[in-house]
Amino acid sequence: MEKKEDYILECEGISKAFGGTQALSNVQLHVRRGEVHALLGENGAGKSTLMKTIIGLYKADAGSITFEGMPYSVKGPVEAIAAGISMIHQELNPEPYLSIAESIFLKRENTFGGILLNKKEQNRRAAEILEKFAFPFGPKTLMQELTLAQVQMIEIIKAVSCDAQLIIMDEPTSSLDSEETEHLFRTIRELKGKGVAVIYISHRMDEIFEICDRVSVFRDGTFVNSCELADVTKDELISMMVGRNVANVFPKTDCEIGETVFKVENLTGNGFENINFEVHKGEILGISGLVGSGRSETMRAIFGLDKIKSGSMYLEGRKMVNKSPRAAIKKGICMVNEDRKEYGLCLFRSIRENISLPNLPARQRGILINQKREKKECNEVAKMLTVKAASIEHDGFSLSGGNQQKVVIAKWFMANPKVLILDEPTRGVDVGAKAEIHSLMCEFAAKGMAVIMISSELPEVMGMSDRILIYHEGKLNGEVLRKEIISGAMGQEKILAKEFGGK
Amino acid sequence: MAVKEEKKVLGIDRDKFRMFMGKYGIGVVLFIMIIVISIMEPAFRSAKNFINVATQVSINGMISYGMCLVITTGGIDLSVGAQLALVSCILGQFITNFGVNPFLACLIALLASTAFGFLNGFFVARFNMFPFVVTLSTQLIIRGLAQVISGGNAIPLTSETFQHIYSSKVGPIPLPIVILFIVTVVVYIMLHWTKFGRYIFAVGGNVHAAIASGVSEFWTKVGAYTISGLLAGIAGIIFTAKTSSAQSNIGIGYETDAVAACVLGGTSFAGGVATIPGVVMGIFIIGFIYNGMNLIGIESYYQSMTKGAVIIGAVLLDMVLNRKKG
Amino acid sequence: MAVKEEKKVLGIDRDKFRMFMGKYGIGVVLFIMIIVISIMEPAFRSAKNFINVATQVSINGMISYGMCLVITTGGIDLSVGAQLALVSCILGQFITNFGVNPFLACLIALLASTAFGFLNGFFVARFNMFPFVVTLSTQLIIRGLAQVISGGNAIPLTSETFQHIYSSKVGPIPLPIVILFIVTVVVYIMLHWTKFGRYIFAVGGNVHAAIASGVSEFWTKVGAYTISGLLAGIAGIIFTAKTSSAQSNIGIGYETDAVAACVLGGTSFAGGVATIPGVVMGIFIIGFIYNGMNLIGIESYYQSMTKGAVIIGAVLLDMVLNRKKG
Amino acid sequence: KEEAPADAAAPEPAKTEAPAKAETPAPAATDAAAPADSSSDVVADVNGDGKITIGYISKNLVDPFHAPINAAAQEIFDQMKKDGKIDDWTGVLDGETDPNKQIDRADECITKNCDMVIILPAEATASDPAVTKMADAGIHVIVVNSKTDSTDKVAVSYCGSDDVYAGELLAKWVIEQVPDGGKYAHCQGIIGNSAQIQRGEGLANTMKDHPEFESVGDFPCDWAADKAANVATDMMNKYGDDLKAIICDNDDMSSAAQRACNDAGRKDIVCVGVDGNQKPLEMVKAGEMGATVLQDGVGQVKAAVSVIDAIIAGQPFEKENIVPFVLVTKDNVDQYLK
C-alpha cells in the first residue's frame, strides 16, 4: 500500500442511513493529490451520499475523514469550501433570480469593508472568469435565462473558481454536449497540473477512461474495489459495479419496420425551423445534435408543451394538433422529458401514483379508481423495469436518480402509446439500468411502437437507432441509416461534423 | 438481490408503521387531548357533549375540507369566511324579504358561492396568480357584495323550515352532523378514490410533471376552488340556520380555523400531501380546543394563548412522531 | 456561436427592459391612480394631503418591509398585527402604570417584539415548519399575551414625550415620515446592497442551492423574521403614539394590508423576488386606496369591493406589463 | 374611572320613562336644544371658506347595529345637501372599528375643510386623538354613541349613551327574571374593545352585590353569534339545570345563545344582550326571548344632526344628549320592530 502522505483525502469506514435505507455502510475512499479519481457505481450505490457527507451536507453515522493529513469534520459547505473542498452537485440547482455573477460568488461576495456589496468589482471578476470559459452570456444575466447545459457550466465555473484543493464533480457532464465536455476536460487537466485533486462521478464509461487516473467502485452502499484505470478493462469495471456481467449495453434488436405512424411537415417553433421527418412502426428514430440545437424544443412542441408557429403533424395519416400534453396522450403520443425533476415525478407521491397518473382513465370502475388493479399493474411494471425500491408505496423522493428515471419510463410503458418520445432517457442512469432501458426500447419497438430518442451521447444514438436525424442550430442537417453505421460508412466523426453544421 | 429482499420485508414493516403514524400520528395528539380534558372536566365525557362538539364543528368542517383540497393543489382559499357572509345575506334577502322557498334560496346561495369559488380557481389557474393574492382580493369583493345585498343590516330568518336545517334531528343525531358525515364520505372518496383526487395530488405535488402526464392544471385547480366555494356555501347555510340571522359581518377570520384543522391533519402547505381522515381529526382537535377551554373554564385572557400553543404544539408533536415537514 | 452572440445583445436589452418594467410597472399603476383620484377630487392634490398620506402609511410601511423580507425568504409573517397589540400593551403597562421613562419602555417593547420575531424564525428554520402555521399560532399567543398584560383594558398613554413620537415634526415633516424614510433607506441598503440581503434572495430563490453554496438557511430566515418583528415593534410604537392608548384588540388583520403592499410591489410569494422601491409603491398604493376612496366619497358599501378590485386589478395589470407570475 | 358608574346612575331615572318617550327620539333631542347649558356663539362655517361641509366618521360599515345609523346619516345629509342647508358632506367614512383608521379619516376631514364632523368612536381612549385633532383644527366635533376620553373637554356636543349602564341593565334584567339566583355565563365581544370593557364592567358591578348569582366564566366570543351558541351548548352540558342565564355583550350573540337553549329545550335560560338588532327584537316579539337592551343608534345620530342644525341656525344646543338604553320586552317591542 502507498504511504499515507500521498493522500489528500481519506475516508474510512463511513456509514450513513436514511431512515431505514442504508445508503452507505463502512465505505472507504482514498484520493491522491493531483489525481482525477473516478467514483463508479450503479444508481443508488451511494456515491452522491458520500460526497454530500464530505462537504458537510449530511452527517455520517460512523467513520472518519482525513483531509490533507488532518482530521476533518465540517458542519456545512462553507467550512468545506474554507477547508479547500468544493463540489458540483448532481441535481442542478440554479438560483433562478440571481445573476450569473451573484450566483458564482454566492457566499464569497466582494464587499466594501465586509458590509456593503461591491457589485462592480464582482461583475468584473465574473466577466473575467466567464471569458476564460468562453461563456456566451455576461455576468448580469439572470440564471433563469440559461439552459440546463449552461447552468451546468456555471456550476462548474463556480466550483473551479473557489481555489479548492479538491473538487468533487458529481455527474458534471450529464447535460453537456461533446464540445462542452471537451472544455470541461481541458479545465480538469489544467487543475490537475496545479495539483488539484478531482473526484469524478459519471455513468459514461468513455469519459472515465479518457480523463481519470484511478477508480473506486461502490455497489449497494458498500465499497467494492479501488484500482488504477490503466489496470482494468471496461467490462471488468462494469462487472464490479453491477456484480454481474452486462453483456451488451446496446442490445439493439432488428424488428420489422412497418408503415408510417407519425409525420411532421415544415414544423417551425421557438428554437427550431422547418423540421420534416416521419417515423414508422417498430422503428427507433435517434435524434442527435449539440446541446441547444433545438431537439428538445421540437419534441416538446410535438407533445403540446410548447407552441408551434407553423407546420403540420400527421398521426397515422390524419392531421392533428396538440394543444396540450393531455391531447397528445389521448391520441397516443407520449414523452419522457429530459428534465426529470421538473417534468417527471411528483416526488412526494408514491411510486404507484406516479406510474398510474396518466393511465387512470382506463383503470376505473365507474367513477372510482380500481385500486386493486392499479396496484397489481403498477407492481408488474415496476418489477419489469427493475425499479429498486422496497415497495411501490414509497415516495419518489426516496429513489436514486436512475430509479426515478425508470419510474418515469414505467408510466409510459403502461400507457402503451403509438409514438413514444424519449428525451435523454438514460441521463444519469447507470450502465446496468441503461442496458435495461435500451432493451425496453427494443421491446417497445417490437410491440409496434414508434420510438423517438434524443440523446447527447453519440454511442447511444449510434448503438440504438434504426435511423438518426442530426440537428444543427434548429434545423435538420442530415439523416444517417443504421446500415451506414454498421457498414462503417458513417463514423462518429462524420456525425459530429454534421452536428457542427458540416455536410 | 438478497439484500433487496431483506430490505423489502423490513421496508414494508417500516412502511406500514410510517403510514400508520402519518395517518394517525395526529390521532395520538387527539387521543391525549381527549384524555386530558376528560380528567380535568367530567362533563366533557358525556355522549351528549360529543354530539354537541360534532354539531359545533360542522361549520368549520365543511370549510376545512374545501380548504384541504385547495391547499393540496398548492394554494389557499382566504375567501371562505366572506363566502359565509355572502350566503347568509343571500338567504336573508331571498327567504325573508322576497319570500322565496327556503330550498330554492339555498340553491341560489350555493350557486353564488360556487360561482365565486370558480372565479377564484379561474384567476389562479388561468392567470397563474398567487392564490393568497387572488383570494385575499375576492374576500374583500365577496364581503363587499354581502354588504351591498344586506345593506349592512341584519335580516332575521324566521322560516321554521329553514331553521330546522340546524335544529332538526335524524334519530338522536342532529342534522348538521349527518350533513358533515355525508360530506366527509363524499370528499374522502373524491380525494382518495377518484381520478380527480389523484390529479389534485399530482398538480399540488409537481404541476409540471402533472401537465406532462396529461393532467389539466386548469380544471384541477378550478375544480378544487369551486368545491371549496360549494362547501363554504353549505357551511354558510348551516351557519345562517344556526344563528337564524343574515348579516354581512359574520365569518371573519374563519379561514384560520380551517387552515389550522388542515395543517393539524397533516395537509402540507407545499401541496400534494393530505388525507381526509387526518383533516377529520384536525377538525375535531380544533373543536375540542374550544369546547375544552369553555368546559374547563380557562380564563378568557388565556384562551387565545392556549389555542395558539395547542396548535403549534400539536403540529410539532405530530412532526416528531412521524418526522416530516409540518 | 454567432447566434448566441446575437442573443446576448438582445438578451441584455430584454433584460434591461424587463428590469425597468419589473421595478416600475407598478409605478404606472400608481401614476394612473394619482391622476384619476386627482381629477375626481381636487383636495387630493394638496401637498398637505400627500404629507397626510405619507404619515398614514408609516405604520403599514414598517410592517410591509418586514413582511417583504419574510416573503422573499419564501415565508409569511401573520403575527405582525398581534405584535402591534403586544407592543402597545407593554408600552401602556410600563409608561402609564409603572411610570417608566418612555424611551426605556420603547426599548423594552421593541425587545419583546424582536424576541417574538426571532421565535417565529426559529420555529420556521429550526423545525422546518410552515411559516403560515407558525405565525398563525404565534399570532394567537402574542395577542393572548397582550390581553394578559393589559388585563383586557385600554390603558391611556398621557406622556407628552411619548405622544410626540407621532405628532412632532422635523421642519414641516412629521416625525413618522422621517422614521419611515430612514427605515426605507436602511431596508433598501440591507436588501439590495449587503450580503444578508443577497442571502435572503438566495434562500428564497432556491434554498437547496443556497445551502449548497454555504448560505446558512437558519440564520437568514431567523434574521428576516427577527427584523420583521423589530419593524412591527416600531410600527406598534408609532401606532400607540398615534392613538395614545394601549390595548390588546388593535392591529387585527393588519397583515393583509402589508401582504397586499408587498404583492403590489412585485414581491413574489414563491420567494426570491422583491424590490424595496416596488414595496414603497405598493405601500403608497394601499395608502391612496384608503385616502382616495374616502376623499372621493365612494359609497360606503362599495369600498370593500373597490379595494379588492383595485388590488387584483393592479396585480393583473402589473403582470400584463411585465409578464410574470403575480 | 370611578365616576363612570356614578355618571351612569344619573340617566337612570330618566330611563324609566324612556319607553314612553322613545317613540320620537329625534324630537326629544330638539326639545332639549333650548335650555341653559348651550353656547350660541358657535359659528357654523369654521374655516371661513364660505361653505359648510359636514364630515361623518362611522365606527364601521359591517355591524348591523351601525348599518341603520349610517343609512340614516346618509339619508339626512343627502337631503340637507339637496335642500341647500349644507354645501357638502364627506359621505360615510369607514372607521373599520379601528382607532388608527379613524384618526386617518379625521385627517381627511381636515383635508376636505370640514366645518363640523360627527364621529362614532371605535374606542374610548384610542380614538380620542381623532377627536382632539379635529377640535384642534377648529372643527366642531360631535361625538356620537360613546364618549372618548376628552369628549367633554373638546367636543361641542355628545349624543349617545353609556355602555356601563347597558351592562347594568343586562344584569338587572337577569336578576329580575331569576330571583333565586344561580349560575350565569358571560359572552364577551372582542377583548379590549371599549364596548366590551364597559358593558362587562357594568355587569360585574351589579352582579357583585348579588351573591346569589355565580359567574361560570367570561367567554371571548368576538361578537360572533355562532361562538356564543357554542358556549351556550357547552355550558348547558356542563351545568345542566344550574345554568340560569347567559349574558352577552351584544344581542347577535344573545339571540343565537337563546336559540341554542330553546332548541335544547331550555327556554327557561335567560339570554340577554345589548343593541336591539332586528333578529333579537323579532325573537322578543315571538316570545322566544325575554328581552333585549336597545340602544337607539338612529336616535343618537338624529340628535347629533339637530345639534348641527342648531349651529347652522345660530341657535343654542345641548352639550350632552343622553339617548338612553331601553329595555325591550314583549310589552314594548312593537315600537321598535320595523
Ligand SMILES: Nc1ncnc2c1ncn2[C@@H]1O[C@H](COP(=O)(O)OP(=O)(O)OP(=O)(O)O)[C@@H](O)[C@H]1O
Ligand atoms: N435524502 C435522502 N433521504 C432518503 N434516502 C436517500 C436520501 N438521499 C439518498 N437516499 C438513498 O440513499 C441511496 C444512495 O443514494 P445516492 O444518491 O447517494 O446514489 P448515487 O450513487 O449518487 O446514485 P445516482 O447514480 O443515481 O446518482 C439511495 O438508495 C437513495 O434512495
Ligand SMILES: Nc1ncnc2c1ncn2[C@@H]1O[C@H](COP(=O)(O)OP(=O)(O)OP(=O)(O)O)[C@@H](O)[C@H]1O
Ligand atoms: N427558456 C429559454 N429561454 C430562452 N432561450 C431558450 C430557452 N430554452 C431554450 N432556449 C434556446 O433554444 C434553443 C434550443 O434549445 P433546446 O433545449 O431545444 O436544445 P437541445 O438540442 O434539446 O439540447 P439539450 O441537449 O440541452 O436538450 C437553444 O438555443 C436555447 O438557448
Ligand SMILES: [Mg+2]
Ligand atoms: Mg448521485
Ligand SMILES: [Mg+2]
Ligand atoms: Mg434537450
